[in-house]
Amino acid sequence: MTLKASKNKLNPAVGLLGFTISKNIGIIILMVIGILIFCPGLLLATFQNVTFKQQNFDAGRPEYLNMVFGFCGVLSAIIITIANYINFSYLYKKSSSDVFHALPLTRTKLLISRAAASFISVLIPLTIGYLSLYMLTAFYPSYALGTFSQIASAYLVNVISVIMVSAYSLIFIVCAGSAFDLVLSYVGFNVAVLVIGSIISSVSDKYLSGYSTENTNAIMKTLSPLVFCGMSAEDFAFPESGAGYSLSQNGGFLLKVSAFAVIFLIASIILYNYRKSERGGQAYAYKFIYIICSVLAGICGGYLLSRIFILPGPSKNSDLSIVGIISFIAGALITTVVYGAVTDRGFKKFRKSLIYGAASVVLYFAVIAVVFSGAFGFSSRVPEIKNIEKAILSFNSENIELSSQSSEKLTALHKAIIDREADDDVYDTVDTPHTYLNLTYELKDGSKMSREYFVDIKKIDDELFALYSGKERFAQIYSDIDNMGSRMVYLDVEKYENYETTTYAISKDQLKALVDTYKNELPRVGKKVLSNEENIVRLQAYSHDQYYEGAPFYVELTDDFTDTIALMENFVAVESEG
Amino acid sequence: MLTAQNLTKIFDGVKALDSVCFEIDDGCVYGLVGSNGSGKSTLLRCISGVYSPDGGKVGIDGISSFNNPGIKTQIAFLGDTPYFLPQSSLKEMAAFYRKTYKNFDTDVYNHLLSVFPLEVNKRLSTFSKGMRRQAALILMLSCKPRYLLLDEAFDGLDVVMRKTLSNIIIDSTEKYGMTVIIASHNLREIEDMCDHISLLHKGKLIADGGIEEVRGKIHKVQAVFEKMPETDVFNELDLMKIERQGSVVSLVARGDKDDIMRFVESLSPKFCECIDVSLEEAFIYELEVLGYDVKSIEE
Numbered sequence: 080m081t082l083k084a085s086k087n088k089l090n091p092a093v094g095l096l097g098f099t100i101s102k103n104i105g106i107i108i109l110m111v112i113g114i115l116i117f118c119p120g121l122l123l124a125t126f127q128n129v130t131f132k133q134q135n136f137d138a139g140r141p142e143y144l145n146m147v148f149g150f151c152g153v154l155s156a157i158i159i160t161i162a163n164y165i166n167f168s169y170l171y172k173k174s175s176s177d178v179f180h181a182l183p184l185t186r187t188k189l190l191i192s193r194a195a196a197s198f199i200s201v202l203i204p205l206t207i208g209y210l211s212l213y214m215l216t217a218f219y220p221s222y223a224l225g226t227f228s229q230i231a232s233a234y235l236v237n238v239i240s241v242i243m244v245s246a247y248s249l250i251f252i253v254c255a256g257s258a259f260d261l262v263l264s265y266v267g268f269n270v271a272v273l274v275i276g277s278i279i280s281s282v283s284d285k286y287l288s289g290y291s292t293e294n295t296n297a298i299m300k301t302l303s304p305l306v307f308c309g310m311s312a313e314d315f316a317f318p319e320s321g322a323g324y325s326l327s328q329n330g331g332f333l334l335k336v337s338a339f340a341v342i343f344l345i346a347s348i349i350l351y352n353y354r355k356s357e358r359g360g361q362a363y364a365y366k367f368i369y370i371i372c373s374v375l376a377g378i379c380g381g382y383l384l385s386r387i388f389i390l391p392g393p394s395k396n397s398d399l400s401i402v403g404i405i406s407f408i409a410g411a412l413i414t415t416v417v418y419g420a421v422t423d424r425g426f427k428k429f430r431k432s433l434i435y436g437a438a439s440v441v442l443y444f445a446v447i448a449v450v451f452s453g454a455f456g457f458s459s460r461v462p463e464i465k466n467i468e469k470a471i472l473s474f475n476s477e478n479i480e481l482s483s484q485s486s487e488k489l490t491a492l493h494k495a496i497i498d499r500e501a502d503d504d505v506y507d508t509v510d511t512p513h514t515y516l517n518l519t520y521e522l523k524d525g526s527k528m529s530r531e532y533f534v535d536i537k538k539i540d541d542e543l544f545a546l547y548s549g550k551e552r553f554a555q556i557y558s559d560i561d562n563m564g565s566r567m568v569y570l571d572v573e574k575y576e577n578y579e580t581t582t583y584a585i586s587k588d589q590l591k592a593l594v595d596t597y598k599n600e601l602p603r604v605g606k607k608v609l610s611n612e613e614n615i616v617r618l619q620a621y622s623h624d625q626y627y628e629g630a631p632f633y634v635e636l637t638d639d640f641t642d643t644i645a646l647m648e649n650f651v652a653v654e655s656e657g
Numbered sequence: 658m659l660t661a662q663n664l665t666k667i668f669d670g671v672k673a674l675d676s677v678c679f680e681i682d683d684g685c686v687y688g689l690v691g692s693n694g695s696g697k698s699t700l701l702r703c704i705s706g707v708y709s710p711d712g713g714k715v716g717i718d719g720i721s722s723f724n725n726p727g728i729k730t731q732i733a734f735l736g737d738t739p740y741f742l743p744q745s746s747l748k749e750m751a752a753f754y755r756k757t758y759k760n761f762d763t764d765v766y767n768h769l770l771s772v773f774p775l776e777v778n779k780r781l782s783t784f785s786k787g788m789r790r791q792a793a794l795i796l797m798l799s800c801k802p803r804y805l806l807l808d809e810a811f812d813g814l815d816v817v818m819r820k821t822l823s824n825i826i827i828d829s830t831e832k833y834g835m836t837v838i839i840a841s842h843n844l845r846e847i848e849d850m851c852d853h854i855s856l857l858h859k860g861k862l863i864a865d866g867g868i869e870e871v872r873g874k875i876h877k878v879q880a881v882f883e884k885m886p887e888t889d890v891f892n893e894l895d896l897m898k899i900e901r902q903g904s905v906v907s908l909v910a911r912g913d914k915d916d917i918m919r920f921v922e923s924l925s926p927k928f929c930e931c932i933d934v935s936l937e938e939a940f941i942y943e944l945e946v947l948g949y950d951v952k953s954i955e956e
Contacts, residue, residue, distance in 0.1 A: 091726070094756030102744050174738040180707040182757060183730035352724065356707050357668060 091184045092192040099166060099196035110158060110204035118147045119211050123222060144212075144225040144324065145316050148233045151208055152312055155201045155237060156244045156305075162197035163245055164261065167252045170364075171261070176356050186352045190253075194245060194344075201241055209234040229324035236315055236333060240308050243336050246343035247304050253350045254368040256361040260422060264363070264372050267418075271375035272303045278382050279446060282398065286450045288458040288502045291517060291531030304339050311336065331525070362422045369422060370435060373415050377439025380414025381407040398447060407443060412436035461493045462520050462528055472546055473517035475611070476633050479552045486520070488549060492542035493518055493530070501538035512536045512610035516543075540606040547609060548601045556594055556632055560587055563622040571619040572647060583650035590620055594632060597643045604639040613637040616644065658682060658718060659704065659804060659836065665712030666699050666860075673699040675860040676713065681838065681853070683803070684830055688847045689840040690940060691857035692949055697840035698737060700857065701806045704838070705734035717804065730759055733802035737809040739793035741781040747792050748777040751799065758800040766799035772821060786813040794822060798829060805829070805837045811846050823850050844937045856940050864943050868936060875939045877909045880921050880929040894920060897942045909934070909942050 100107075122143055169175035179189060212230050216223040225233070248265065255261035280295040300307040311332035318329045326333065350365065358364035385407040389397060397403055412433060419432030426432075453459055470486035472479045481489050496502055496516070503513060514536055520528040536543065546552065560568075568590055570583040585593075607613060614635040636643060659681040666674040674696045681687050689697050702708040703715050706722035706729045714721055722728040741750055755761040770777065773791040775784070781792055790813045797805060805826075811819045827850055829835045839847050848854075854871055856864040864871055875897065881904050891899055895911040904927075910917050914931055921929050934942070 091757040094753055098742060098745075098749070098753050102742070172740075174736055174740040177702065177705075177707050177734065177736040178740045181705045181729065181732070181734040183726040185724050185726055188726075355709070356702070 092188040103200040114208035166193045243340040249347035254365040260362045274379045289530035291529045293529035373435040376418045377411040377415040381411030384410025411439040469521040471519040495539045499538045501534040502532040544606045573617045661715040663713030684834045685852040687838045688851035688854040695857040696860040731803040733797040733800045734806040760801040769795040877932045880926040
């Protein structure tokens with residue numbers, strides 16, 4: 080069989096791209112089938128349920144769109160990473176490296192051609208999956224998962240996320256010298272980053288005043304581009320505002336993800352252009368990735384070993400005790416030596432591994448030192464009122480929202496906590512009443528600032544009571560009551576003396592009257608309500624459809640609230656259980 | 658013209674190529690021989706742009722080939738282990754190379770297929786070692802490059818195919834003006850087809866020139882003496898090796914044949930003759946001077 084003579088259409092990069100895609104066609108078809116089975120296949124099967132059809136779905140079915148979005152996002156991220164590994168595996172073998180690098184292509188074009196082949200192989204099934212959703216919306220509106228713009232937005236986020244994940248993996252691919260070390264560095268780095276995020280979070284939680292779990296998310300997002308992408312996509316699908324899949328309201332992260340993608344791509348191109356082909360078959364083409372992974376592994380190993388010796392509870396050992404320090408150093412050195420032995424296939428660079436272990440120790444204790452010193456002003460920072468858009472105080476299961484103008488009350492409380500050193504270590508709590516306070520500021524520049532304290536109430540009771548008895552709190556309660564779905568509401572009353580819960584069915588007006596009475600009595604009862612020490616009864620009001628979304632009125636009462644308790648006795652009980 | 662100036666390549670502190678200099682004219686067959694690990698493959702990889710030099714430069718007409726598609730399109734490099742894109746057939750590879758090399762000639766490809774009868778639609782991964790090499794050679798030759806670089810070109814080929822390939826290479830240089838550089842550790846294999854030959858040892862080019870030129874530089878003389886002269890007497894020659902056995906002296910020296918013979922005859926031997934050395938012997942003597950001989954390895 081011979082080739083027909085024709086003029087050569089020269090385009091090595093496109094030729095290589097086309098060739099690779101043609102060889103990936105089997106995987107592409109499998110992915111298309113997989114995606115179509117899930118979406119719309121499985122979803123349509125679910126929708127055969129009559130109740131689904133009967134509902135009004137003008138706004139789509141966000142919960143199902145979420146499933147598709149999450150499924151496609153995770154699947155495409157995994158597949159593109161694997162596809163990149165396969166398409167760039169030529170780097171790790173001399174014979175294949177020779178052939179690819181001898182082709183009349185610049186390294187940049189070679190990298191883009193191979194990466195594009197991976198991307199297109201994922202893009203095709205992804206596009207077909209979303210097109211099927213689009214067609215459902217267009218031709219079978221009763222089965223629609225979302226509006227056209229929601230589906231298009233979800234698709235766009237998926238595609239850009241895939242590009243970023245791909246570009247990110249390229250850095251590791253180019254830096255590795257063998258397939259084994261690629262997997263080791265990629266998995267090792269990304270897992271280590273998460274562990275280190277947890278370590279920083281744990282250390283900060285212990286030693287940094289004001290540190291909150293919200294900050295953990297911020298740390299994870301900062302340390303890991305993959306976590307940033309995943310969490311941001313989740314926020315995009317489930318925003319606090321409630322309007323999911325809206326690029327105009329929640330799409331700001333796309334710019335960051337795109338910027339990451341560009342930066343990673345440029346970095347991988349630069350690294351590839353300077354990569355020495357002869358490093359194929361060795362552990363790493365660039366030593367820095369090995370050093371970074373080694374140091375990260377050292378921190379993880381040191382921390383894990385020190386946990387064994389710093390037991391919670393009666394043990395007085397802390398991170399900075401002799402036992403804590405020695406166990407960390409031992410763990411870090413053992414880990415870097417083992418990591419070095421795995422990478423170098425033997426203890427060839429024992430001394431260097433010890434140096435990396437020492438670097439892990441220095442880094443870890445540097446982090447602790449930073450945390451101890453207040454993390455560059457983290458623990459003493461209070462935002463200026465002019466920069467606050469909205470402020471929220473979470474206390475006693477209630478969120479008290481304050482506008483920009485009234486946020487002064489919260490900053491006053493915040494300053495009082497810092498100035499009077501009211502924040503205590505949860506483990507050292509003594510007999511004085513304490514409570515958790517969560518302060519969240521939404522700033523005008525779009526950022527958020529969160530602080531969490533376990534405070535000695537007596538030190539800040541004036542500022543806290545001012546907020547608790549303030550008009551903002553009650554304005555919100557009344558507003559929430561107005562927004563309740565039905566005219567009739569339920570009120571659960573639990574008595575602490577016998578743990579008997581009685582449910583009353585009352586009107587909104589009766590509930591408002593109850594809140595009025597409570598509001599009037601609050602100043603008289605005074606600051607002792609803050610401590611919850613003398614509470615005898617707990618109230619929780621909710622409408623039937625809001626039960627799982629939190630109650631608009633949730634308070635605990637002492638026996639000083641005589642009028643409020645008396646008022647409740649006039650309500651009609653519908654249920655009582657002990 | 659392909660030139661290298663002080664070409665140096667270092668792997669983990671070891672010089673795989675150490676200030677190599679050469680010039681290769683177009684249209685010749687250039688043999689590159691050397692011991693194992695002498696740097697032959699590294700040199701080919703530097704020429705083809707796979708490796709970037711750590712010092713000096715190598716390129717065509719003074720232009721470096723590394724990361725330069727314009728130069729690389731004039732070079733086809735076949736490494737010691739042929740590699741093909743995964744799951745590809747010969748036909749698919751040919752289609753790929755046709756889009757990659759501007760001089761890919763379908764007629765040449767079809768002609769070579771008649772010489773090396775291979776199944777074009779079968780996956781290359783199912784081919785035997787020799788067949789894979791044949792397939793790779795078909796593709797490289799079809800590209801009609803200005804420079805064809807072959808690393809252990811005959812490895813895995815049977816006798817008939819070796820001869821056939823040898824003829825095709827010579828034919829290609831004559832027809833298309835192709836320059837072929839063949840690296841091999843087996844000198845006899847390439848001796849007959851090369852116009853020019855170089856010897857590499859530990860990254861250094863220790864001999865370089867036309868076949869006759871290289872061979873003609875080294876001479877082996879056997880002489881019988883009634884009264885054996887002192888060994889030091891022969892130091893006036895550019896002596897590479899000397900052995901004494903009774904009244905017989907065997908020596909290998911560099912230089913002009915007549916000058917060497919005149920010198921030996923001046924010592925009044927009973928009998929003396931100059932024996933032609935083969936190219937292989939010439940290179941073995943060169944390597945022995947550098948300490949690379951069977952004896953030193955055994956020690």
